[in-house]
Amino acid sequence: MKANTTGIVVVAAGRGERAGASIEGPKQYRRIGGRSVIVHTLERFLAWKDAGPIIVVIHGDDRALFEEARSTLTSDANITTVIGGATRQQSVRAGLQAMKDKNVQHVMIHDAVRPFIDHVTLDRIATMLADGAAAVLPAAPVTDTLKRGNLDGTVAETVSRERLYGAQTPQSFDFQTILDAHERAAAENRDDFTDDAAIAEWAGVPVRIAESSSENVKLTTRQDINMADQTLSGQHRMDGALPDVRTGNGYDVHRLEPGDGVWLCGIFIPHHLKLNGHSDADVALHALTDALLATCGAGDIGDHFPPSDPQWKGAASHIFLKHAAEIVRKNGGTIMNADVSLIAEAPKIGPHRQAMREKLAETLSISLERCSVKATTNEQIGFVGRNEGIAAIATATVIYRNDTP
Template sequence: MNKKISVVIVAAGSGSRFGDPLPKQYHQIGNKPLLRHCVEAFMHICPPGQIQVVYNVDHHLYLEAAIGDLIRHSDLRPAVSGGHTRQQSVLNGLRALKNVTPDHVLIHDAARPGIDSEVINRVLAALLDHAGAIPGIPVADTIKQCDPHCNISRSIPRETLMRAQTPQGFNFQTILDAHEQFEGQEMTDDASLLEQLGIPVKCVTGSDQNDKITRQNDLSRMSEHFTNNQTTLSHPRPEQETRNMPGTTSEEFRTGTGFDVHRFAPGDACMLCGISVPHSARLEGHSDADVGLHALTDAILGAIAAGDIGQHFPPSDPQWKGAASDQFLKHAARLVAGRGGRIVNVDVTLICERPKIGPHTAAMRQAVADILEIDVDRVNIKATTSERLGFTGREEGIAAQASASIALPFVLS
C-alpha cells in the first residue's frame, strides 16, 4: 500500500471507571504500560515520526515513565495535550499531524493494548476503496431493547450488529474536516462523524484480544492472554550471559532518597511503615501521615526521576484525606514496573524519641515487603534519636529518611 500512514493514539482519559489513581493506560501488562504496547505495535506499521500520542498534561510524569525514551531516542513525535472530551483529543492529534500531510490516519485507543498487525492491515486494506474503515466483532448475545422501566420492548437481530473497535482508519483530510465540522459535539467514536455526513464506512474483522480495558478485571484477563501467548517480555539480570552482548537488554542501577516530617496530634497510635504502633499521640497529616512510607515513596519516585509524592497525590485533593499511605507506595512501585524495572532494595530510618521502634521493625519490614511485592531481605527499617535535640528531641513529631535502589533496563549499543 503506497500511502503515507499516520497514527493518533488517544491516551488522555482519566479512566474513572477503572477505579485506580494510576490511569489505566499507564498500568502494565508484560512489564510494559498499555500505552507503550500500542505505540510499539504501530511502529511496525509506520515510522515513529508519524505516530502522535495525545495525553492529559496532568499525567506528564506517567507519560515520561511509559514512552519518554521512545520520544528521545526513537523519533516518536512529542505528545500533544488532549481536550475535555475524546473527540476534542482526537481533533488535537489530527491537527498536530497536518504538517506531515498523511494520506490515511489510524485512530487508536491506548486502552486497547491487544492490537495486532493483522487487524491493522485489514483496516488499511479497506481504505483502498473506502474513506473510512473500522474493525468490529459480531455480537454473540441476544440484544434486548428496554423502556425506562426496564421492560423489554423488542429484540434486535444480532446478525446486523457489530462491536466497534479501534484503530479506526480514514482518509486524513476527510476525518480532519469531519472533526472540525462537528467540533464541540460529542459522538461515541470517529466513524460516527462520517456516518453523520453520509460517507460509507467499511467494517472489517476485528479481534477478541483487541477489546478495550475498562475495569481492573479486564486487565487481569488481558495479562493472561499476553502470558499464554508468551508475549510477556523479560529483562535479563546482570548475571545472565547476555549482559555484554551488543543490542541486548541489560540493566542500569539508580538510587533515590526521600525525607518527610509529621507532627504529633492527639491520638493513641501512629501509622509507621505500614503498621499501627501504639503511642500517646498520632501523626497529623492529610492522609494517614505514615512518615516512613511517605519518605520511601519519594525515594522510589526520585530514583526514576518522577517528581515527588505531592505531584502524584496533591494534599489539596479531598480524595486523599485520611487515605492509607500504602497505596502511594504501591503507585510508585507500579511506575518502576511500568518501565520494566525492579526494586533492588529499600532502607528507611525513623527519627524520634518515642514511640520505641525496635520492637516493631520486623513487622514493618514485612509490611513494606508485601506492599512492594519484594523479598523481605531487600527491606531494612531502623530508628535513631536526635539526642533530645530539635523537634524530634522535644517529642513534637517524627522524621523519616529513606533510600531506594532500582534497576532499569537499557539497550547496549
C-alpha cells in the same frame, strides 16, 4: 500504499473512572505484563511496517506519567505529543490538527487502551484505504444474543444480531476528509458523537467495515485490566519466555565527623555530625545507585562519577541515582521496586521515612508504594555501633524486556 503516508493518532487523554482509582494513574498507565497499557499499544504500531508519524494525545496532568512510559519504548523517534481537550472528540481534533504538517495521506485513530490490535487487521485496513476507501471501521460481529429492555427491568424483545457489529479502533480515514468533518462538527457545536466513524457518517462519508478480531478489546474496567495482565503473563509462559526479572544489590558506608547534619535518601536531617564524602555523602542513594546499575551490568557509581573528578565535589547524590535510572530504562528496564535499609545509631530515621520515600519516588519516577526505607541500629557493635559511620544496603528490582541482551 506509499511508505510513511499513514499517520497514527493515539488518544490517551481520558480519565477512565470505571477502572477505579490507582496509584499508577489513569488506566492507560496501569501495568499489564510488567509494562504500562499505553506502551503495549504504541509498540504494536511502532513495529508495524506501514506506520508513519505517531501523535499521542495526552491529558495535561499526565506529562510525567507519559514520559515515564515513553522511556521504556524500544524507540520513540516517531512520536510527538499534544494536549487533549475535555472530550474525546476534542482530543481527536487536537491530534488531527497536530498531524497537518506531517504530510500524511491517511490517518488511523486509536484508543490507547486497546493494546491488542494486531498487524493483520492493520494491513487489512491499510489495503482498503489504498484502494480508495475514505473511511474504514474495524469491527467484530456481535455474537451475544441481544435483548432490548423495558424501563421496569423486564425484557421487551430479542434483537436480531444479523449484520450487527461492535465498533473498534483504529478507525481510519483519508486524512483531509476526517479533518474537515471534525472541523465542521466543531464549527456547528456538535460534540455528541461517540466515535469518529459517527462523525464521518454525519458528514456523508461512506464508512466501510473491516472485520477485526474480538481480541482487540478496550480495557474499561479494573477486571479488564486484570484479565489483560493475566493474558500477557500467560503468553510469556506459552512462548517459553519467563519475564526477565533482575535484582541488584548495593552497599555503601561513610564515616561520620563533626558537622551540622546528614543527607540520607535525598533528605537533609540536622545532626551534630555529618557524613564525610566527595559528594554530599548520601550513603543511601549511593547504595541504591549501585543496585540499579547492577541490574544491567553497568558497573558501579565510581565508574560513572569518579571521586577524583572535581565536578562532583559536594554534588547532590540524587543526580547519581537519576542517571542510573536513565541507564536502566535505556536498556529496556522498568523499575518495579527500590528498597533501602539504613544502619545507624543516630539520627532517628522514623520521623523522616515518609519524606525519604517520596524523594525516592520522585527521583526514580515510580509510585510511592514501590519505594521502601527501613532503619536499624547496630546494637552498639562495631564502627556503626560506636557512632563512627552510617551504612546502607539497597536492593532494586527491575523487569527487562525479553529482547534485552
